[in-house]
Amino acid sequence: MRSPEFKAQPIGIIHCPYTDPKEAPIQGRFSGTRGEIEVFPEYEEGLKDVDGFSHLIILYWFHRAEGCSLLVKPFLDDEPRGLFATRYPARPNPIGLSVVRLLERKGNILQIAEVDVLDGTPLLDIKPYVPQFDQRESATIGWLTGRL
Ligand SMILES: C[S@@+](CC[C@H](N)C(=O)[O-])C[C@H]1O[C@@H](n2cnc3c(N)ncnc32)[C@H](O)[C@@H]1O
Known part of the structure; x- marks a missing residue:
């Protein structure tokens, strides 16, 4: 059985x-x-302590993505690849993820x-990038091998 729909609200704008x-x-x-992330004032308190992190993970909504196909170029x-083996923006839930460098917080x-x-990309969440959590030395990269 599928779980019920849920709501997500932007917490800011990129x-x-x-x-x-x-x-x-x-x-x-x-x-x-x-670039600049404008976090809506009601969420500002949640930015306490981010200053100490050099990089942040941001999650956002690809608001200009259109349609969605499960095989994409x-x-x-x-060559067509499975959507979930890519970072293609048009997805069933068009959520994007970027690791950005934090220069300054005011x-x-x-x-x-x-x-x-x-x-104008709507921001969904911010998390600190922590190499000890997020980095995998043994990671393999499938069809991207030799392309980067
Ligand atoms: C390949 S995606 C990678 C994004 C992210 N780093 C990720 O891995 O989820 C980057 C491309 O997404 C497209 N894009 C960026 N922001 C978008 C938005 N708000 N709506 C639609 N497309 C967007 C741009 O064409 C950009 O070159």
Whole structure:
């Protein structure tokens, strides 16, 4: 039995220079682009202590993604790949995930770098990037092998 639908609310907005999906890098790690996260004031208290982290994981809604196919031609390949083996933006739940570099926090505003999202992207959550939790030295990368 499927679980019931649930609601998610944006906790902020991501501002950055990209307005055209073709302009944005395929991953922020490949660009130094800077941006700004505006966390809505009612969530500002939750930003206490983020300053000590050099990188943050941000989760957001690909608000300009359209449609969804379970086989897609990803940015780095010509062969159709299973959607869930890619980071393709158009998904059943169009949730994106980026590791960004935190440059500065002033109140509810975070200055960030290594951005790969479009201007106005709704922010769903922020978590600290912790190598001891998030890094896997033994990770293998399937069809991406030899492409990065
Ligand atoms: C391949 S995705 C990777 C995003 C993220 N780092 C991830 O792994 O989930 C990056 C591309 O998504 C597209 N994109 C970024 N923000 C978007 C948005 N709000 N709506 C639709 N497409 C978006 C851009 O074309 C960008 O080049």
